[in-house]
Amino acid sequence: MQICCAGEVMVELAGTGASGGYQQGFAGDTCNTAIYLARAGLGVDYLTRLGDDRFSDAIVKDLEDEGIGTEAVFRIPGRQPGLYLIRNDAQGEREFHYWRDSSPAREMFEQPLTPPQCQAFYFSGITLAVTRNGIDNLKDLLVRLKQQGSAIVFDPNFRPALWDSTAQARDYYRQVLPHCSMVLPTLDDDCALWGINSPQESASMYMDIGASEVVVKGADLVAHAFCEDQIVQRQADKVAALDTTGAGDSFNAGYLAARLQGATLDLALAAGQQLAAKVVQHRGALLPRVTGN
Secondary structure: OOOOHHHOOEEEEEEOOOOOOEEEEEHHHHHHHHHHHOOOOOEEEEEEEEEOOHHHHHHHHHHOOOEOOOOEEEOOOOOOOOOOEEEEHHHHOOEEEEOOOOOHHHHHOOOOOOOOOOOOEEHHHHHHHHHHHHHHHHHHHHHHHOOOEEEEEEOOOOOOOOOOHHHHHHHHHHHHHHHHOOOEEHHHHHHHOOOOOOOOOHHHHHHHHHHOEEEEOOOHHHEEEEEEOOEEEEEEOOOOOOOOOOOHHHHHHHHHHHOOOOOHHHHHHHHHHHHHHHHOOOOOOOOOOOOOO
């Protein structure tokens, strides 16, 4: 297996447009990335907690249909996954409404876990927020993953509503960041969380903490990659966005898949931007699966 992604999968209700209806699917930030990584041909496992209801059954089937390993999907009797609803404005910008307080994924790190055998381990700030009661077990897992040679990839994906305060979020982020090899932040999130105002400042902060590669999703569709003494930036083509849900998740997948398969920084940025451009022209976080994919 090349990569293990950890996080929460929820029932998704995405608006269908002027009719006011909603289309049901399943999504979650690291799950979206896992699916796009699998579609790019990587070996992917997913680590999460689900219930034993029909929605959890359907999520497991969807993951397996995407070619994602589910041995690390643990089922909790009597529970069901969280739910979120997406509303979009005229520019496609999304607004989320969540029902996730009793999601089984919150208990993912409440017990020590055996590290998966993988080239890279991917998690996010949302993973961190919903599982923060298990922070010590998460940190122990990251340490053991690094000891076995796995790269730790982190998307900060800061969501203020998931935290009691910005100060609390900073405390938890500071506990996991020293273990991270690659960080994939969004400049707007870094501004809200750390008061950072430029991609260079963002990269410097994460590299000073210990990251060797930082990719900042910046303003005006420009992505910036920093790795050792290399600095590359790339402007994405502008497209008419229908729904920006999953844009960052798909960018991360396109970039990561390219890098794990040996691409240069520039080619990896292009891969991430091209996939994200396709995703924002579609409602919901996930593009329809192509037959045979």
